Every structure is written in structure tokens, then in C-alpha cells.
Amino acid sequence: MKRINSILLSLGIVVIGIIVLFLCVYLLPILAQEAATVHPEVAYLQYPILLGLYATAIPFFYALYESVSMIYVIERKSLFSSSIIKGLNYIKYCAFIIIALYVAGFIILDTANAFPPIMAVAGVVIIAVSIMVATGAAYIKNILLKFPLSNQQ
Template identity: 60%
Template sequence: MQKITSVFLSLVLILIGTIVLLLCVFVLPRAAHITALIHPEVAYLKYPVLLGMYATALPFFYAIYETVTMIQVIRRESIFSTRIVEGLNYIKYCAFIIIGLYVLGISVLYYTNALPPAVSVAGLGIVIITIMVAAGAAFIKNVLNKTQLQLSNS
């Protein structure tokens, strides 16, 4: 049962990563091009915004890789492996990088008066979800550390 669950989780994560990759390759450039055509006054921001979006995709993909690796470690060894704590740290750092890049990008767009309301709402949503992921990773890491400490003391 545990093997089926871990395989299912890994497949779901790979599917999510594939969907995001396809969005980055096909949808983002097209959306940037259409936005530049509709709003020529901010067309000069087309490539910087695309670069920022791609920059946030890199830590996202690394976090997915770490999660799949952690699932394999849990299946082979135990949830109390030190590799799990390291993976949670990497996921937390990736979340902080994504948050920083989005806050920086939204700030730059705001100060250049090129921040549409839909982009600000979407960016805020992504930042909030990423904060929840970082907090969840930190919480699970602390629980694992406390449990490992209790197991070693008893």
C-alpha cells in the first residue's frame, strides 16, 4: 500500500511539474506577446517579466525534484532520515527565493506604473501559497527534529 501511495504521489508531482513546464514553454511567451500588443506602453517589460517568471520556475522545479527524492527516501528508509530534514530545508529555501523574486518583481512593476490589477492579484496569490509551503516545510522539519530527539533520548 505504501509503495502504491508513494508511486502515486511521485506521478502527481511529475505531472504538476510537466504542466508547469508546458505553461512556461508555450503559454507564457504567447501571453507576453499578446500583452505587449494590447499594451504597447509597457511592451519594453515583456522580456524582463518573462525572465522573472522563468527565474521563479527554477526553484519550483528544484523543490519538486527534492519532494520526489524525499518520497523515494521515505519508501526505502524511514521518514526519520536526515535526508528528509535536508530536503525540507531545500524546499523552504526554494520557497523563500520564489517569494523574494515575486515581491521584487511586483515592486518593480508597481514603481514603473506597469502593474495591472490582475497581475498583482495573481502575484499576491502565488506569494501567499508559497508562504504556506515554506511554513509547512518548516513545521514538518521541526516536528521531525523533535521526534528524532525524543527517539534518541529514550
């Protein structure tokens, strides 16, 4: 049963990654082109915004990779492994990078007076989720560090 749970969890993470990759490759350029045609006064920001969104996808995919690798470590070794602590740190850092990139994007778009409200709502949601992920990873890491076995492996 444990193996089935690991496979299902890994499969769920891979499906999330495929969905986000599809959105990045196919849907985001279409939406950017449509936004540029609807609002030609800010069409010059089409590619910088796309570049910023792609930049946030890199730490997201790395965090997904770390999640899958942590599942395999837990399955093969132990929950109390130093590589689990490292993986949680990497996930936390990825969340902080995503937060920093979105805050920088907010500041840049606000100074250019090209900050649509729907983008603000989506960005705030992504920042809130990233804060929750970073907090959760830090909390789990601190719990694992309290166990004496986690420092031995």
C-alpha cells in the same frame, strides 16, 4: 499499498511539473506577446517579466525534485532521516526565493507604473501559496527534529 501510494504521489508531482513546464514554454510567451500588443506602452517589459517568471520556475522545479527524492528516501529508508530534514530545508528555501523574486518584481513593476491588476492578484496568490509551503515545511521539519531517531540517521 505503501508502494502504490508512493508511486501515485510521485506521479502527481511529475504531472504538476509537466503542466508548469508546458505553461512556461508554451503559454507564457504567447500571453506576454498578447499583453505587449494590447498595451504597447509597457511592451518593453515583456522580456524582463518573462525572465522573472522563468527565474521563479527554477526554484519551483527544484522543490518538486526534492519532493520526489524525499518520497524515495521515505520509501527506502525511513521518515526519520537526515536527508528528509535537508529536503524540507531546501523546499523552504525555494519558497523563500520565490517570495523574494515576486516581491522584487512587484516593486520593479510598481516603480515603472506597469502593474496590471490581474498580475497583482496572481502574484499575491503565488506569494500566499509559497508562504504556506515554507511554513508547512518548517513545521514538519520541527516535528521530525523532536523525535530522537531523526538525529541518529
